[in-house]
Amino acid sequence: MNDLRYDLHGCSIDPRFESIFTKLLSAVLPQYETLLAQLISSVDRWQRPMIRGVNQLLKLLFHTFDLFPALSSQMTDRLTLIDHVLKLLGAPAFYNQLSEKLSNPKTSLVHTAVALLILLIDDPIIAEHIKQKKVTETFLRLKSAPYPPLVQNAYKILARVTSEADIKTMKDMKGLLAQVIGSLRETLNSDLSTNAEQTHKSIETLKGN
Amino acid sequence: MNPFHFTQPSRKFPLQTQSPAVSKSVPASSQPIVDICQRLSAEANVISTFDFKDSLNELLRHLQATADQEQRSNYLNQIIATLIEIPPKVLISILDHELFTLVRTSLTDVLRQWHRTVHLSETSLFTFWSITKLLRKLSSNPVSLKAYSTWLADARLLETVATSLTDLATTNQYFNDRELKLFVLLLSIFGKCQDWLTTENAADQDRFRALFDPMVQCVTCQHVTDAFLKLDKSPGSMSTKEKFFLLRCPNSLLACEGRYH
Numbered sequence: 001m002n003d004l005r006y007d008l009h010g011c012s013i014d015p016r017f018e019s020i021f022t023k024l025l026s027a028v029l030p031q032y033e034t035l036l037a038q039l040i041s042s043v044d045r046w047q048r049p050m051i052r053g054v055n056q057l058l059k060l061l062f063h064t065f066d067l068f069p070a071l072s073s074q075m076t077d078r079l080t081l082i083d084h085v086l087k088l089l090g091a092p093a094f095y096n097q098l099s100e101k102l103s104n105p106k107t108s109l110v111h112t113a114v115a116l117l118i119l120l121i122d123d124p125i126i127a128e129h130i131k132q133k134k135v136t137e138t139f140l141r142l143k144s145a146p147y148p149p150l151v152q153n154a155y156k157i158l159a160r161v162t163s164e165a166d167i168k169t170m171k172d173m174k175g176l177l178a179q180v181i182g183s184l185r186e187t188l189n190s191d192l193s194t195n196a197e198q199t200h201k202s203i204e205t206l207k208g209n
Numbered sequence: 210m211n212p213f214h215f216t217q218p219s220r221k222f223p224l225q226t227q228s229p230a231v232s233k234s235v236p237a238s239s240q241p242i243v244d245i246c247q248r249l250s251a252e253a254n255v256i257s258t259f260d261f262k263d264s265l266n267e268l269l270r271h272l273q274a275t276a277d278q279e280q281r282s283n284y285l286n287q288i289i290a291t292l293i294e295i296p297p298k299v300l301i302s303i304l305d306h307e308l309f310t311l312v313r314t315s316l317t318d319v320l321r322q323w324h325r326t327v328h329l330s331e332t333s334l335f336t337f338w339s340i341t342k343l344l345r346k347l348s349s350n351p352v353s354l355k356a357y358s359t360w361l362a363d364a365r366l367l368e369t370v371a372t373s374l375t376d377l378a379t380t381n382q383y384f385n386d387r388e389l390k391l392f393v394l395l396l397s398i399f400g401k402c403q404d405w406l407t408t409e410n411a412a413d414q415d416r417f418r419a420l421f422d423p424m425v426q427c428v429t430c431q432h433v434t435d436a437f438l439k440l441d442k443s444p445g446s447m448s449t450k451e452k453f454f455l456l457r458c459p460n461s462l463l464a465c466e467g468r469y470h
Contacts, residue, residue, distance in 0.1 A: 053455035
């Protein structure tokens with residue numbers, strides 16, 4: 001099987017699956033967009049079953065884009081879906097009730113949502129869209145979440161989507177700076193030839209577009 | 210009286226209080242089966258693979274000598290109940306025994322029955338319950354998982370599961386709690402097995418992929434939307450049907466995605 005591609009973790013992916021997942025996405029994306037549009041209005045009243053259900057839905061998207069990064073371009077037609085995710089992240093019912101354990105359903109959902117956005121912001125159209133939504137506040141709140149990986153991810157997003165104006169008014173620059181420097185250090189220490197994507201991301205962040 | 214008291218499948222295995230077979234009188238010709246099962250039960254923790262194999266040979270012989278289909282099913286249920294008590298490492302060492310093939314075939318038959326009749330008989334339901342319980346026990350042992358995953362990756366069984374998935378996605382009929390709960394458990398066991406198969410087992414991985422298209426149907430069908438909207442209206446708890454469409458299916462789909470390690 002010489003034509004197997006390898007994902008970032010060194011696992012081989014059956015290439016037949018890319019076309020299958022493309023079809024899957026074209027079926028679920030409209031369905032999810034419509035669903036979330038309806039459900040998000042009651043986000044403050046979501047209980048455990050709903051939280052688990054939405055988490056699973058976002059996980060499906062996350063894993064699909066994780067395996068097939070090229071497919072995330074499909075989300076450029078689904079910007080309202082991204083808006084719903086941002087709205088979720090901005091709901092007090094969520095950011096106020098996070099725990100240090102991933103087993104907590106709200107923490108897990110927020111973590112999945114943020115991880116999904118991180119995959120998507122590699123696309124410049126999506127990154128620009130998120131910047132326009134002015135959601136710096138949302139991610140700033142998340143940096144005091146008790147679950148450390150979530151904090152790291154919040155910084156990653158802040159680094160990519162924060163505009164210069166926001167940075168000027170930002171109170172806590174240290175954390176953000178630490179994140180950017182940390183990721184730069186990681187890039188420099190790693191083998192640049194095999195980590196082209198990571199290098200590219202770090203450069204984009206530094207350019208401050 | 211319903212002998213099945215199911216609890217949350219994700220936490221505990223559904224409880225059952227009484228086997229339908231126990232209350233029936235056992236004819237003389239089956240006495241050997243009962244005896245062997247009792248002996249195996251008593252020796253479960255100390256039995257050697259050699260003795261175990263002997264017992265299995267005997268059980269198979271007596272089972273095959275039973276003409277009546279219903280009685281055969283009852284005996285098989287009793288045998289499975291005994292197998293559940295045997296340590297997984299002993300069971301795994303002998304998975305290629307014909308009796309285990311019979312167990313797997315019985316599961317396939319029960320699923321086919323489900324497809325045909327929508328509601329299973331008490332005996333068949335008990336068979337479904339017992340085999341799923343046995344499979345769950347086997348899947349809890351990481352050492353056994355690889356050998357066991359290959360055993361489980363039987364083409365006919367997987368095709369039948371695929372048919373059930375399509376039934377669930379495309380009709381309104383198969384949502385009866387008792388059968389659906391067990392089916393959800395079965396799928397989670399499959400998912401676990403798929404995670405364990407590696408590039409050496411490409412043929413097995415391929416067989417599990419029979420589940421992929423029907424799983425896509427389950428993840429994209431109208432029932433998904435209905436389930437979410439129902440949760441929106443009555444947020445308190447998830448029915449088995451909602452758990453199936455909103456939790457189990459997306460999870461199982463990801464297990465099918467063909468990621469090797």
